[in-house]
Amino acid sequence: MSLLSVEGLGIAFGGLKAVDNVSFSVNPGEIVSVIGPNGAGKTTLFNMISGVYMPKSGKVKLSGEEVTGFSPHLLARRGMSRTFQNLQIFQNMTVLENAIAGFHLREKGSVFADLLGLPASRRRSRKAQAGARELLARVGLANAAELEAGNLSYGALKRLEIARALALDTKVLLLDEPAAGCNAVETEEIDHLIAEVAASGVAILLVEHDMKMVMRISNHIVVLDHGVKIAEGDPATVARNPDVVAAYLGTQAQEASHAHG
Incomplete structure (x- = not known):
């Protein structure tokens, strides 16, 4: 069964259809990329799937449960996490504190227990810290745990944001331009990280303008x-589609086509 299923999703703003009858699914361990020029509706589609916008038509299903229009907070509790084009990092907090912040949404403890420093609260705190350190190791930031986040490179900040998203026991991860603003080395690091996350069974939905990256890692x-x-289709099929080549990818698509040929 698909972890994420999008069925006939649509929305209009001021009478103009921004997204119209879009359907697809993402399976465990699969990387599905959404591409198109600026204004194609990619971020609007993400916003509907992740609960920022309420679709006018269609359904979103998560692990078979209909979650259309659920708030991001409720979706996160069900295993859907999202990163954004603009970094959502606390620059003045340490890298470890940023990673720990991702665990707070999972906590079901009492505010009074936290205020009083009761044993249950201390146990949750230790568990969150251990989980955060594990995630930092996973994204290659274990040695930066005590650094202030603002001192990290841009690519490292992007990886930190992915680590924080994974803190929610994520089944479906939506990545909105994770390589935007990154240099070639940083892009390659994120590329490898996304592949590793998918290999662990997480379903990944990706919006990205770096076509070489899209063609390289997408299923x-x-x-x-x-x-x-x-x-729609596998990278080789899409790269050879004349409409796609003419409209969006140009020579990049032809290069990718030769690479997959």
């Missing part, structure tokens, strides 16, 4: 044009 690609799905 399946969905192409949007003015909010409508115009093509």
Whole structure:
């Protein structure tokens, strides 16, 4: 069964259809990328799936349960996490404190227990810290745990944001341009990290403008044009689609096509 299922999703703003009847699914361990030019509806689609916007039509299902229009907070408790184009990092907190922040949404303890420093609260705190250190090791930031987050490179901050998203016992991870602003080395590090996360069984939905990265790591690609799905398939199929080549990818798609040929 698909971890994430999008069925006929649509929304309009001021009478203009921003996304129209888009459907696809993401299975455990699969990387599905959504591509298209600026204004194609990629971020709007993400916003509907992640509970920021309420779709006008269609359904979103998470592990078979319909979650259309659920708040991001409720989706996170069910195993859906998202990163954003703009970093959502606490620059003045340590790297470890940022990672621990990701665990707070999972906690079900009493505020009074926390205020009084009761044993249950202390146990939760120790568990969150241990989990955060484990995640930092997973994203290659174990040695930076005590550093102030603002001192990290841009690529490292992107990896920290992914670590924090994974703190929610994530089953489905939505990544909104994770390599934006990164240099070639940083992009490669994020590329490897995404592949490792998928290999652990997490379903990944990716929006990314770096077409070489998309073609390299995606199992399946969905192409949007003015909010409508115009093509989908594996990277080789999409790269050879003449409509896609003409509209979005150009020579990058032809290069990718030769690479997959």
